[in-house]
Amino acid sequence: MMNVNVNVNVKAVIVGASIAGCCTALRLAKQGIKVAIIEKQPSSDHYKKMCSHIIHPSGRKVLADLGVWDDLTALGAQATYMDVESQGGRLFYPFSKKPKAANIERRLLDSALRKRVGEHPNITINYGLRIKSLLREKRQVIGLTAEDSTGDIFTFYCSLVVAADGRASRVARLDECENHTVKNHRVALFSYFKGVSRRVPSNVWVLDKGRAYIACFPNSDKMLLSCYIPEHQFKEIKDNQLFYDSFVKDFVERKGIQLGDQVDDLFIAKDTSTLYRSPNSKGLVFVGDAFLAADPLTGIGCSWAMSSAMLLSQCVGRPLLNHGEETRAQSRWFRFKLNSTISIYNMLHRIKYLIPAYLMAWLSLKGGVVFNKRLFGLFAALLGKRSPRR
Ligand SMILES: Cc1cc2nc3c(=O)[nH]c(=O)nc-3n(C[C@H](O)[C@H](O)[C@H](O)COP(=O)(O)OP(=O)(O)OC[C@H]3O[C@@H](n4cnc5c(N)ncnc54)[C@H](O)[C@@H]3O)c2cc1C
Structure with missing residues (x-):
């Protein structure tokens, strides 16, 4: 077995080049931060098959901000709204019936994001590399090792490891995280x-x-x-x-x-249960499904993967950018600042995503109450009156 020591000058290594990983990389790179991605799939044309393809308005906005929405429209993405019909009544989402959501095949979405990532000079993407271990100094993660299909080992040192490796996150297992689930049966x-x-x-x-x-x-x-x-x-x-x-x-x-x-x-x-976990180690952060996999019935997972990537890059961007060659004491101060911003991200993530996800998971088990004719009908009528029609 050959041991290859990769000494790329990156500040963050992202595990997983799907929605959360690509959006995080693009956003950090835009701030001038050098990042590397490792992706276990061997090529850029892989995409997630276990996904229907509704993107909520919040996700579509992120795609527009990243400059990929126009490309996706040309490829076959379609603006849409949802017409939800139950025995209790009918509801539109968005309530205005404006087509602010989108339907995009993952085949197109994933490859469009990877194309953008591949073009960015601040991002190095490594296909066919699967995370093997986390490198630590005490409880602080300082990098990772990854393995390719021939058994060669690659070592990455960095200030931040971002786990964007989905619901079955290998990083979460390496960090011995506890999974919290709400079963939907x-x-x-x-x-x-x-x-x-x-x-x-x-x-x-x-x-x-x-x-x-x-x-x-x-x-x-x-x-x-x-x-x-x-x-x-x-x-x-x-x-x-x-x-x-x-x-x-x-x-x-x-x-x-x-x-x-x-x-x-x-x-x-x-x-398809709701799943949540949080990291045990410092210098490690989760994003997308690796952090919180929402019930797919809500069709929100991709949009949350995108917007949580934006939140993460807003939180950790500045300390990562300002981190350079430092003395040992300065380095300790940098790690303290970075870990503090990670704690802020974790807290904001709980408020913005975890609470709604648990609420939706709970409500989805109470169909008899939610879709009760009177209650749902009243709700739909109220919203119908309040929202302007086109
Ligand atoms: C049945 C179903 C229907 C759904 N429908 C919708 C929908 O309509 N709309 C919606 O918004 N969401 C939907 N979702 C949820 C959506 O698919 C996820 O929320 C979204 O894919 C999360 O993106 P992600 O980038 O966090 O993770 P993923 O898309 O799961 O990507 C993880 C990436 O990490 C890589 N990886 C994994 N392990 C390793 C490793 N060890 N080393 C290196 N790389 C690794 C993988 O190859 C992959 O590229 C659905 C989910 C299911 C199951």
């Missing part, structure tokens, strides 16, 4: 269909008092059709494709939405 099934006419609204139908959901998310030439059903119902299904065709596809077609041929596999996501 729901299973998601989804696939893509071709040849649908261009539609702006995305539809969500709430069935059986919030125990099941069917949704359609159109982009410029495809339609993503998803459904969420209770775990116990899924266990009784003998043929998943047959169930999907006869229950989900048929339901949507009866609603007057024409679907073309199914052009992708039928994806099934069994573990």
